[in-house]
Amino acid sequence: MTTRRIAVTIGTAIALMSAAGCGSDSGGDPLATGSATSSAGGASSITVGSADFPESVLLAEIYAGALQAKGVDVSKKLSIGSREAYIPALQDGSIDLIPEYTGVLAQYFNKEAKATDSEGVYTELKAALPETLTVLEKSAAEDKDAVVVTKATADKLGLKSIADLEGKSQDLVLGGPPEWKTRPTGVPGLKKVYNLEFKSFKPLDAGGPLSVQALKSGQVDAANIFTTDPSIPANSFVVLEDPKSLFAAQNVVPLATKAKVNPTVEGALNAVSAKLDTKTLTDLLAQVVTDKKDPDAVAAEFLKANGLG
Amino acid sequence: MAAGERGPPVIQDIIAWLSDPAHWTGEDGVLRRTLEHLGYSGIALVIAAVIAIPAGLVIGHTGRGRFAVVNLAGAARAIPSLGLLFLLFLFLAPRVSGDAAFLWPSLIALVVLAIPPILSGAYAGVESVDPAARDAARGMGMTGPAVLLRVEFPCALPLVFSGLRSAALQIVATATIAAIVGLGGLGRFLIDGQKSRDFPQMASGALVVAVLALLVDFLFALAQRYAVSPGLTGRGARATMRHTEVAVRAAAGETEAIRPVDRSRSRQ
Numbered sequence: 001m002t003t004r005r006i007a008v009t010i011g012t013a014i015a016l017m018s019a020a021g022c023g024s025d026s027g028g029d030p031l032a033t034g035s036a037t038s039s040a041g042g043a044s045s046i047t048v049g050s051a052d053f054p055e056s057v058l059l060a061e062i063y064a065g066a067l068q069a070k071g072v073d074v075s076k077k078l079s080i081g082s083r084e085a086y087i088p089a090l091q092d093g094s095i096d097l098i099p100e101y102t103g104v105l106a107q108y109f110n111k112e113a114k115a116t117d118s119e120g121v122y123t124e125l126k127a128a129l130p131e132t133l134t135v136l137e138k139s140a141a142e143d144k145d146a147v148v149v150t151k152a153t154a155d156k157l158g159l160k161s162i163a164d165l166e167g168k169s170q171d172l173v174l175g176g177p178p179e180w181k182t183r184p185t186g187v188p189g190l191k192k193v194y195n196l197e198f199k200s201f202k203p204l205d206a207g208g209p210l211s212v213q214a215l216k217s218g219q220v221d222a223a224n225i226f227t228t229d230p231s232i233p234a235n236s237f238v239v240l241e242d243p244k245s246l247f248a249a250q251n252v253v254p255l256a257t258k259a260k261v262n263p264t265v266e267g268a269l270n271a272v273s274a275k276l277d278t279k280t281l282t283d284l285l286a287q288v289v290t291d292k293k294d295p296d297a298v299a300a301e302f303l304k305a306n307g308l309g
Numbered sequence: 310m311a312a313g314e315r316g317p318p319v320i321q322d323i324i325a326w327l328s329d330p331a332h333w334t335g336e337d338g339v340l341r342r343t344l345e346h347l348g349y350s351g352i353a354l355v356i357a358a359v360i361a362i363p364a365g366l367v368i369g370h371t372g373r374g375r376f377a378v379v380n381l382a383g384a385a386r387a388i389p390s391l392g393l394l395f396l397l398f399l400f401l402a403p404r405v406s407g408d409a410a411f412l413w414p415s416l417i418a419l420v421v422l423a424i425p426p427i428l429s430g431a432y433a434g435v436e437s438v439d440p441a442a443r444d445a446a447r448g449m450g451m452t453g454p455a456v457l458l459r460v461e462f463p464c465a466l467p468l469v470f471s472g473l474r475s476a477a478l479q480i481v482a483t484a485t486i487a488a489i490v491g492l493g494g495l496g497r498f499l500i501d502g503q504k505s506r507d508f509p510q511m512a513s514g515a516l517v518v519a520v521l522a523l524l525v526d527f528l529f530a531l532a533q534r535y536a537v538s539p540g541l542t543g544r545g546a547r548a549t550m551r552h553t554e555v556a557v558r559a560a561a562g563e564t565e566a567i568r569p570v571d572r573s574r575s576r577q
Contacts (some may be wrong), residue, residue: 084506121447175491178504200413203501209399210490217402219410 045073046260048084049095052079053206054288054295055143055228059099061299063254066308067270082179082206083108090133090257097269100255102138103225103248107184116245118142122253134258136266138251139273141228141281145185145247146239147174150215154238161241162194165222169196170206175211175220178203185247193246198222203249213246228278230286252276275306280284311501322509323516332513336556337497343491346521349412351482353419357476361424362469365569369465370457382425390483394418398490408492415424415487418516422483430472463538465486470533475531481522485514 011169028034048197050060058077063073077095080086083157089095102121106113110128115121122138129135154160157168165172169190180186181201190196202220204210215223225232227239254269280302287298303309326332368375389410410453435529445461462469465575488496498514501507 082504082506083506088506178501181501182505203488203497205490209395213399213402214410217410218406219402219408289324 020069027138030061044071044262044264045075046096046256046265047075047077047078047094049080049089049098050078051083051086051098052081053208053226055226055285056099057127058284058288058295058299059252059281061295062156062272062302063097063099063269065296065303066272068263069303069309070264070268072265072268082177084179091130091255096260096266097254098137101143101250102135102255103250104185105135105253105255107248111184116248118249118251121249122251125253132258134256134261136254136256136261137270137273138253139276141252141276141278142250143226143228143252143278143281144242144250145224145229146242147190147222148215148232148237148239150218151221151236151238153221154240159238159240161243162190162196162246163243164240165196167193169198172198172221172271173200173202173219174198174222174224175202175204176187176224177206177211178222189246193244227284228285230241230290231284234290252281272303275302275308314418315430317558319442319508319512323512326509326513327516332510337387337493339495339498339513340494342493342497343517343521345487346481346484346495346518349419349484349487349492350477350525351416353416353480353484354423354477356416357420357423357427357480358473358520360420361427361472362431364460364463365469366435366457367426368428369432369435370453370461378428380431382428383452385421386425390418390422390486391489394490401562405429411487411492415490415492418486419480419484423480425468425478425493427472427474429569430468430470430475434468434472435461437468464541466537467541468531470529470537474529474533475525478522480523480528482518 006295022268027265046073048060048064048067050056060076060078064076077089080089080095083104086095086098086301090098102125103113103116106115106121106125106128109130110124112125113121113128115124121167124137125135149159158164159168174187174190176186181203182188184241187198187201190198195209202214204214204220207223207225207229211223211225212235213231215225215237216235222240225237225239231237232239252273254273256265284298284302287293288295300309327339331338335341364378367373368378394414397417398410401413402410404410410573435457440462442460443456446456451459484494485496485499487494488500495514495518498510498517502509502514
């Protein structure tokens with residue numbers, strides 16, 4: 001009896017210690033789920049991740065499908081969260097590949113990133129990436145952050161661009177994702193680049209249903225919605241131009257851990273990027289968001305239609 | 310052990326975050342957020358109590374509608390607050406203007422969360438009243454409502470309070486969801502901390518919520534202690550002493566306590 005109790009105690013202690021050891025390996029992210037098993041898995045096994053909005057999930061499904069078609073062993077960890085959460089996941093090996101956008105990614109790694117045109121941003125991004133990460137060919141598809149208003153607001157205040165908000169923004173409520181409060185391309189950027197102070201900032205979601213609904217029904221006067229969002233044409237929202245390029249070029253690009261990229265992977269992903277442009281992406285996204293189709297089904301259809309699946 | 314080295318810095322981060330005075334004051338400081346949090350919680354609890362206590366008392370008293378309400382309340386416990394919040398927001402946003410479109414969904418989600426425990430506390434409390442006490446009340450000529458309010462309700466108070474307590478605990482712990490639809494409250498620290506990967510902020514926020522929930526629970530326990538009749542809880546020597554005193558006086562021939570006061574009146 002006593003011996004058994006001691007054995008159980010020791011066993012529990014060992015289990016706890018090894019569990020704690022695992023935790024310390026995963027880069028100190030207390031929210032990390034599942035075991036990363038970064039040491040296991042050969043060169044042609046890839047874990048695809050995505051951010052927590054539909055387009056990122058859709059792009060991740062497209063990448064996953066294209067890789068699978070080339071015989072790569074793919075597993076998926078989708079809807080991880082914001083950039084602040086999944087970049088560390090890439091660096092600690094929890095995931096190996098994630099669809100990204102050139103501009104915000106460059107600014108994430110280099111707060112001083114200045115270029116705003118597609119090529120310049122892409123070059124700057126490649127220079128800013130840490131040793132272990134790499135980007136493949138960028139696609140023509142661009143999904144930029146945008147400040148969006150309703151047609152009524154745009155007509156009333158005569159708004160065409162973000163700059164037109166100067167002198168008017170103090171009466172307007174801005175809605176956006178919570179991280180906009182501190183992010184350089186969010187509220188601080190609007191103040192710095194356009195000298196805009198809003199009446200208040202409502203932390204909602206990243207261009208999701210809360211932001212769209214709140215803008216549509218007037219709880220916020222301007223909202224952060226992405227340029228490929230199907231809700232923009234559906235509600236005749238007006239995307240304000242960005243003459244001072246606060247929001248840099250945002251070409252869709254695969255971001256991967258260098259160790260996992262081989263010619264097969266590179267070929268498959270570059271072929272996908274060659275077929276993607278903003279209109280294609282908006283159409284595909286509308287199928288997911290508006291028609292409620294499964295992202296993996298939409299991805300499969302796109303790959304098949306382009307001879308990639 | 311590597312984990313051992315990693316543990317304390319997290320706690321140090323939390324302590325550092327919490328001991329920075331800048332995090333406590335101002336528009337998004339802990340104090341302001343705590344007041345907002347208590348505000349949402351208090352309003353939701355009052356609304357839930359106003360609905361659920363009378364309903365529970367009546368159901369317990371009459372026994373009518375018991376089956377339907379018990380099952381409805383049970384089913385309501387399974388409603389996910391977060392899902393309800395989104396649904397209500399998407400439904401109410403086009404119909405309500407301004408911040409009310411964020412506030413009402415949050416409050417309703419919390420009220421729905423709080424009604425089942427309060428309701429079941431109230432009717433279980435009334436149902437568990439000693440039938441002898443109820444009979445005695447009727448024997449004294451009390452009407453149905455009088456029995457409910459003057460005998461059954463006071464006797465049911467311990468269970469009514471435990472319903473309120475568990476509702477308050479759940480509300481305070483769940484009121485963090487208000488932050489998801491852009492409101493304040495302590496949830497702001499959790500959501501903003503997670504989204505911008507400021508884990509000390511997130512963990513500190515969680516800690517404050519937990520402490521607040523325990524504090525509220527403690528206050529309810531205290532309130533319960535003083536609101537419930539000593540005769541029910543058996544607490545305090547006074548009650549026992551008075552009974553003893555009466556008995557002693559009666560034995561000593563002081564008939565005041567057992568004088569048939571009402572005889573003359575009942576003849577009229």
